[in-house]
Amino acid sequence: MKKGTITLENGNAIEIEFFDKDAPNTVANFEKLANSGFYNGLTFHRVIPGFVAQGGCPQGTGAGGPGYEIDCEINPNKHERGVLAMAHRGPNTGGSQFYITYAPQPHLDGVHTVFGKVTSGMEHVDELRGGSKMNEVKVWEE
Numbered sequence: 001m002k003k004g005t006i007t008l009e010n011g012n013a014i015e016i017e018f019f020d021k022d023a024p025n026t027v028a029n030f031e032k033l034a035n036s037g038f039y040n041g042l043t044f045h046r047v048i049p050g051f052v053a054q055g056g057c058p059q060g061t062g063a064g065g066p067g068y069e070i071d072c073e074i075n076p077n078k079h080e081r082g083v084l085a086m087a088h089r090g091p092n093t094g095g096s097q098f099y100i101t102y103a104p105q106p107h108l109d110g111v112h113t114v115f116g117k118v119t120s121g122m123e124h125v126d127e128l129r130g131g132s133k134m135n136e137v138k139v140w141e142e
Contacts, residue, residue: 004139022075023115027053029070031139039137044128053128065095077114079105079134084116100125
């Protein structure tokens with residue numbers, strides 16, 4: 001089982017459990033980016049209370065990515081409070097941007113790849129504001 005943390009600039013940590021059986025390529029992509037330092041210093045550029053906190057854009061605008069795209073891995077996991085899913089601008093255009101849901105978002109089920117869930121620190125997600133910075137993102141096998 002893969003787990004990870006997103007440590008914020010204030011030192012608070014968001015703990016994550018990944019759905020590597022349901023979305024193996026998406027989890028592997030996130031792990032590669034995280035463990036190479038790609039996310040370190042990036043922001044949650046889009047924070048909409050009651051909807052999502054989105055981050056992972058190297059430009060901080062929502063327009064950037066890692067320089068490549070990955071295919072969607074639609075699976076049975078639902079957009080419940082605290083899930084991680086891959087952001088995209090159309091099918092099979094994900095890359096580095098991801099979001100964490102604040103509340104159930106059933107209209108996104110079957111559209112975006114759900115690839116993990118917050119297991120601890122959701123109160124820190126609730127405190128995010130646009131521009132909140134990720135100090136360090138790490139993924140490991142447990």
